Amino acid sequence: MSFTVEKPGLLTTVQDRGRQGYQQFGLSPAGAMDEYALQMANVLVGNERNEAVLEVTMMGPVLKAEKDMVIAFAGGNLQPAIDDEEVATWKSYHVRGGSKISFGRPVNGARLYLSVRGGIEIPEVMGSRSTYLKAGLGGFEGRELRKGDRIEVGEGAGSSEVHAGRRVASEHIPSYEKEITVRAVPGPQEDYFEKEALEQFFSEVFEVSHQSDRMGYRLQGEEPLKHKNGADILSDATAFGSVQVPGDGQPIILMADRQTTGGYTKIATVIGVDLWKVAQLPPGGKIRFKKTDVHEAQRLWQEQEDILVQVASYGRS
Amino acid sequence: MTRITSMKPVGERAIRIGFEERISEETNRYIAALCKAIEEQVHPAVTEWVPAYASLTVYYKPETSGFDEMKSFLESCVKDVHDLEGEGGRVIGIPVLYGGEGGPDLSELASHHGMDEEEVIRLHSEGDYLVYMLGFNPGFPYLGGLSDKLHTPRRDNPRQNVPAGSVGIAGEQTGIYPLASPGGWQLIGRTPARLFDPEQPDAFLLRAGDRLRFRPVDEKEYDDLCSRVENGEQIVEVEEGEHAH
Structure with a gap:
């Protein structure tokens, strides 16, 4: 049971929700950039929410399914097609052995998650199947997919067609915009900034630069954000969504492959339920930050968790 | 006396315990003890934690416990x-x-300080270094304890590729590159030891709170150690501390 990679696409990697427990040793968790789409992709094929899937970036690969299997597409619409016929995202399909899975151009969003019933069958490295590119660790040989790779899929991938034809209810399908507003909790170093800089941060529109990747999104604002006494702090821990502001005053949102520690002030943290908006924003996209607090962020997180649990329980029935 | 100065949210999935913003061995010991207390309590929401120079960040599952509950738990720790x-x-x-x-900058660094190479090696290998924290790259130690006679600015032109195991100096810091990566440190030597090896049950050689010493070896011993590392042998001398686990 496997896929063969006929064309690699721009950047396709194996990801689950990341490697937990090693940040204190400096190892980045890696994992899916859009955790919501990853989980929905798995739920669509009846997998556990954290199963490994393929994260497809902008321009997708061409894959050949070697056997019958049930797959699903969730996340950005990168024009997935089965045997050259374009199909919808947020939906699962039964594909026959020999079928071609290909992609067109990005219609919206930047990352698509291709799940397969039974999951991607590669060994876990330190508790996860996520690829951490910088250290060449995990996933498929620690790297992005290349032409000729064979990716084994788990038991039961094509055992039944029961999970084919499922779709995510429209109210749970996000819409991907090129101008987004994300909510962020100030801190932990908000007091290193001038009061005006904080107001500016929560009102200005920033543009996503082309130097943005799985590690972080570099943003460009009109005016640099001013620190009171410089941007350097004693290095401390980062989080998914930390907004770091180095000396040049231009923020960087730290993403899945972030460094675990850093020596620059962090003005805010993008909340978990809004991170997918960032993950799906292509270079040139516009971003605005809206202030919120930890209690609201946790209420929203719980709301999303309830939806995922509910949808997953339908998926199993 | 080590004092906690703040407990702040880092988004909805982490909480940062802040200490007075300075590098001190006392704070480092305190943070290590606090990590141990958190580990012993085994809270179902806590997923991991990252000790740093003057902070400890604790990551948790908000679907299991909210911020206020986490904060009281950490206060009890x-x-x-x-x-x-x-x-x-x-x-x-x-x-x-x-x-x-392996140490292409040794002679320039020596002349920068008006010393000969042996003097640099002596000062560097006499030092007693504390691993304050790990970060930046898997297994990379932030070390304190470099002799101020060896403080040297970074290179003007960072190298595109610094090999794994390179030992360098940057400003007041000395360190070891766990992975090949670009870097601007002044390289004075190389160790055959692997700081990060995912094949080993203990993937990381170092942890926060370790004391570290550099032992000069000659080329013959270096080559010998390299082949032993290739065979998966542990070549590093580890002395357990008095009450270390």
Whole structure:
């Protein structure tokens, strides 16, 4: 049971929700950039929410399914097609052995998650199947997919067609915009900034630069954000969504492959339920930050968790 | 006396315990003891934690516990921290071949300080270094304890590719590159020891609170150690501290 990679696409990697427990040793968790789409992709094929899937970036690969299997597409619409016929995202399909899975151009969003019933069958490295590119660790040989790779899929991938034809209810399908507003909790170093800089941060529109990747999104604002006494702090821990502001005053949102520690002030943290908006924003996209607090962020997180649990329980029935 | 100055949210999935913003061995010991208290309590929401110079960040599952509950839990852990006396970390001996191909900046660094190479090697290998924290790259130690006679600015032109195991100096810091990566440190030597090896049950050689010493080796011993590392052998000398686990 496997896929063969006929064309690699721009950047396709194996990801689950990341490697937990090693940040204190400096190892980045890696994992899916859009955790919501990853989980929905798995739920669509009846997998556990954290199963490994393929994260497809902008321009997708061409894959050949070697056997019958049930797959699903969730996340950005990168024009997935089965045997050259374009199909919808947020939906699962039964594909026959020999079928071609290909992609067109990005219609919206930047990352698509291709799940397969039974999951991607590669060994876990330190508790996860996520690829951490910088250290060449995990996933498929620690790297992005290349032409000729064979990716084994788990038991039961094509055992039944029961999970084919499922779709995510429209109210749970996000819409991907090129101008987004994300909510962020100030801190932990908000007091290193001038009061005006904080107001500016929560009102200005920033543009996503082309130097943005799985590690972080570099943003460009009109005016640099001013620190009171410089941007350097004693290095401390980062989080998914930390907004770091180095000396040049231009923020960087730290993403899945972030460094675990850093020596620059962090003005805010993008909340978990809004991170997918960032993950799906292509270079040139516009971003605005809206202030919120930890209690609201946790209420929203719980709301999303309830939806995922509910949808997953339908998926199993 | 180590004092907590703040407990702040880092988004909805982490909480940062802040200490007075300075580098001190006392704070480092306190943070290590607090980590141990958190580990012993085994809270179902806590997933991991990252000790740093003057902070400890604790990651948790908000679907299991909210911020206020987490904060009270951590406050109770703080109350559990006592008896820092006698808490000894491990002492790790790192073999280093100074100079040559692995240490291309040794002679320039020596002349920058008006010393000869032997003097630099002596000062560097006499030092007693504390691993304050790990970060930046898997297994990379932030070390304190470099002799101020060896403080040297970074290179003007960072190298595109610094090999794994390179031992360098940057400003007031000395360190070891766990992975090949670009970098601007002044390279004075190389160790055959692997700081990060996912194949080993203990993937990371070092942990926060370890004491580290560099031991100069000659080329013959270096080559010998390299082949032993290739065979999966542990070549680093580890002395357990008094009460180390």
